[in-house]
Amino acid sequence: QVVNGAIAVTQEAVPFTSDVLPVSLVQAVARTQEGVVADDPHDSPVYAQDVYIRRKRPRSVLCVPLMRYSTLVGVLYLENNLAAKVFTAAKAAVLEVIASQAAFALENARLYDDLVEQNEQRARAEEQLRAALTDLARATRLKAMGELVASIVHEVGQPLAAVDTSASAALRWLSRSPPEIGEAREMLTHISRSATRAKSIIQALRAKARKAEPQFTRLDLCEALREAAALVAAQLDALNVVLELRGLNEPVYVHGDRVQLQQVAINLLTNGAESMAALDTERLLVLACTRGADRMVHVTVDDLGSGIAPEVADRLLEPLFTTKDNGMGMGLAISHSIVDAHGGTLTLAPREVTGTRAGFVLPRLDAEGT
Known part of the structure; x- marks a missing residue:
């Protein structure tokens, strides 16, 4: 853009509206995939009704498609507000070559952006997977610990119940007059066996928790x-x-x-x-x-x-x-x-x-x- 005799270059993303370019002309080039060179387009019966043309009244316009392997990747639009017939056939030919190279550059940039996005998505997915595996490992350890505790409570509960029953019986035998020493001794023997069994069960469960070979x-x-x-x-x-x-x-x-x-x-x-x-x-x-x-x-x-x-x-x-x-x-x-x-x-x-x-x-x- 020429402002006060000086060339001003701006680069920004703007919406595709009649505020920044002739929409009907650009759409026609994109649809036909053929370039357009127009002098004083505001006097042309084809483009004179375009909102942007009527408002900005450009003197020279060039619009060419950006093609890559017969695929449209964009449209290049140029205008001159000072003079007509600026875009000669020679200049148009040069710009079409530049447009071809620009098409390749744009497509490569798009592919690069896609690759970057895919890598970011993959990194996020890998991080989520690592977090999920960590949570799963923690849940598995907690489940195994819970089962081990339940196993100890269940299995040790039986010999402890036997100890309680035998101890009560032994006290009854000893409380008699005269005391039944032989029966009490038998109950004490049973208590000893039950205690030994409880110890053996705990040792076996600990070995299982350590994944020791039986x-x-x-x-x-x-x-x-x-x-x-x-x-x-x-x-x-x-x-x-x-x-x-x-x-x-x-x-x-x-x-x-x-x-x-x-x-x-x-x-x-x-x-x-x-x-x-x-x-x-x-x-x-x-x-x-x-x-x-x-x-x-x-x-x-x-x-x-x-x-x-x-x-x-x-x-x-x-x-x-x-x-x-x-x-x-x-x-x-x-x-x-x-x-x-x-x-x-x-x-x-x-x-x-x-x-x-x-x-x-x-x-x-x-x-x-x-």
Whole structure:
């Protein structure tokens, strides 16, 4: 722009309106993709009605499309307000060459801006992903910690309950006249075994939290099951449950962790006993061990309770899911993980008449331990 005889160059983004250029002329060039050179366009019947032409009355106008590979990327508009016929054919040809180069420059600038924006979007997405992964890791740690706490509360609660029951019984025996020393001694022995079991459970849970490798050995499963039955005897008596043992007289060897497998058996026995709490008839619980022809050993716990509701059958092994009013939903989940770590399978199924059969299957070792 020439202002007071001097050339003034301004560079700014402005809206595409009749305030800054002849809209109809520019639109015609963009539509036809052909350049226009006009002298005194305010006298032209084609452009005289344009609002900008009528108001500014430019003397010489040149407008050429900016093309890149037959694609319109912009329009170059030039005007001279002082003289007509400024844009000669030679000048127009030069400007068309410049317009061609400008088209490439504009398109490259647009592509660069797009690339910068994409990189910024990718950086933002990566930052959001890192934040999400951090939150997920924190949530996972909190969930694992919560499950560990629930496991400790659930599993240690059983031997502590046995300690409380046995301690109360021992006090009653000692309070008699004369004191029943032999019975009290038996209760104290039971307290000692329960305390040892609680310690073993805590050590096992700590090892699991540290992801330590389990310490498996060759063991007599039937002997371990008899010990587990003895540990819950007082609890079953308090619930008026009669426990019957079947097939536990002969040794059956497996490769595993004694405390963990006893933990599974006690969970199944406790669940079976509690399921019969509302029965007015005999409360019979059967713990059985059988040797399968498939070199597997089958352990089952049969109760006479209300059985398994079909709508919850698929969720019983989920952590923190429970059907008990005061349950924590960890017993079966822990038992499932233990049996799975031993290469076995934990199952829960309704019995033909009434009640539930809970059990697990483990690989059996022969007498030589193979």
